[in-house]
Amino acid sequence: MENQIVQLLFYCLPAVITGLIAFYFFNTHTKNEEGRRRYLLHKEAQKDILPLRLQAYERMTLFVERIRPANLIINVVPQSDDKDAYENLLIQQIESEFVHNISQQIYVTDECWNIIRAAKNATIQVIRKIAMSDKIETSGKLREAILNEFLDKNSPSATAISYIRKEVQELYS
Template sequence: MEVFLELIRYTVPSMVMLIFTLLLVRWFLKSENDRRKQELLMGQNMNSLPMRIAAYERLTLFLERISAESIIIREQPHARTVKELQANLLKAIRTEYEHNMAMQVHLPPRTWMMVRNAKEEMIKTVNISANMVKPGDASMALGKTILEQFPNTANYHFKKALDSLKTDVQSFYNL
């Protein structure tokens, strides 16, 4: 019995020490693993940041290019009638959108939805304005009608989308 007690006397402290050491090693390995994951994520963010900023720049340019003033100045010289200008404007908006569609992978879904809404509002403004003038009139009549309608409708969506893009980019610098 005395041998058994002597054995327990040496074994129990050794077991406590072993368990304490195992828990300490486990905690250290977990913390080291978390640190490495964080370093990897930071490295990935630093590598992808230039691409993300380029996406925001391209989408800002997209919104500027499809704004009423910009697109009418660019497309009006190529059209003679309202119908031709309407077709040219819609084609230009859709082409610009398709050209920049891949940039959505770099944006939060909410921001991308605002960019899409701005595009849709511009298309709607063109179509509504085209219905307000005669199809055979000079293209200048459609341009004038769009510019009169634009501040009341699509401008709100353009401003909202641009503000969202700016807010997202600012969050990159506030890390």
């Protein structure tokens, strides 16, 4: 009886080992196939998403260019000599452009979006700071002071555009 059990064990042991090896290879193969399918789906999704991301970067570049103080002053003409009304008009234009492009944040990185928001806020802050000066009494003088502020230094928009360019280059690396 004991001899039969040992003999049965010798017959079953190779089958069990073969079954375990087959299970291991089948499991590994399944995981590899799942990874490959996931990679192919990701690659296919990238084909659709990349144009959307590039379009978002283009729109954000356009936004940042529009709020560049020199461009803003050219595009937003004062409706009167009242400097406070012109200040509000400039800020309203910036906020309006921002709200128009707010949906693009889902396609750019958080860091890029934060830099774009910082550029917007810094531009508004500079306009408000300049408008608070007692020396500036008219909208024409406000325009001139804003332009003079950025003659020798980079605007917040320039920093944002540099960062956007860097991110777009990383998309192709």
